[in-house]
Amino acid sequence: MVSRDNNGEILAARAGTRVGTSPLKGEALALRLGVLLAEDHCWETAIFQSDAQVLIDQLSHSEVLPDWIIEEDVLYLKSRWQEHPNWQFCWIPSEANGLAHEVAHWCRRMDVVSDE
Template sequence: MDVGPVSGVIIGWLIFRAVLASTLWSIWKSRNRFLYQNVTIDPVFTFKQAEELIQEYWTAKGWNNATDAINEGAEKKSEDKANWSLPHDNALKINVDCALTPDEAIAAIAFVVRDSNGWVLDGASRIIAADSSLMAKGAALQLAMNYAYENDLDEVIFESDNQNLINCLNNNAPSPGWRNYVILENLQFSRNRLRSHSCSWIPKEANSVADWVARASLAGSCPTDWVMRPPPLLRKLIESDLCKAKTNVG
């Protein structure tokens, strides 16, 4: 397809921006590993890590290349933010999220279980070792699936704000690098043990409750009884979700 001179410039800019951002981020992570974990900087590994990040970026967007971005249109940036929605009757919704330390060596993972009325029924969080957001969010989803299996739950909707992870699980995208292959294999194994369920992507702003639990857990400020007695800020987020969800249904 001949995209023309203007579109060609835009495509070049998209590629340059993706390469620059991924390279700088990989250098920053290598620098943090050197400072905080005493890991020797390997330029080849850093470059390969940048390549994987670029591929993850295109995959998460559902693009094969920058031309696909032009075809879809840049106007998607102005799309309205989505809200958390109620699961259908007799179904449960489990939202998962994570929070990482600046060097991404440690993460708090969390999940929140809610019913068709939007009320929080259960949830949990853990502190784990991690080296990327995708790994941590995959671990959060694994924790949630284990919970669903151990409690023999049916009609479960799992939601994550990591689009790349969800696309891979739903076979809409290739595995994002060999480092995450084991994570995805374990998740697929867990899915095969579950009864009726689905895995869906949601925008970050629609995942605020699980995000709060993860961040508070990482900071050591999440009370053990947060499900039964949510702190004021968490209660406000839950009530906001309920208000917006009921407005959308109405």
């Protein structure tokens, strides 16, 4: 997960690990890490971007039931979103999400799980 300011400058990055093989679960973890970072820094306004359309749909549309593998994450993220109405969750194409993926891959290769 990479955090940038409105000029595109990197503010922080976080990475985490989970045992499993689901890319969707990994995307949900990245959003959770982003939410935790925003709360740690008391950011009142934040835009969380993900290239996981399924995840963003489950967050944005109440009529879409959460996929069982990320249900806990979706419910958590929705609860945080209710507490922070100026936050946004939006989908971006995977081509625009390269830096976050590179950070995650680097952390996995280097066995790094940390923040900032």
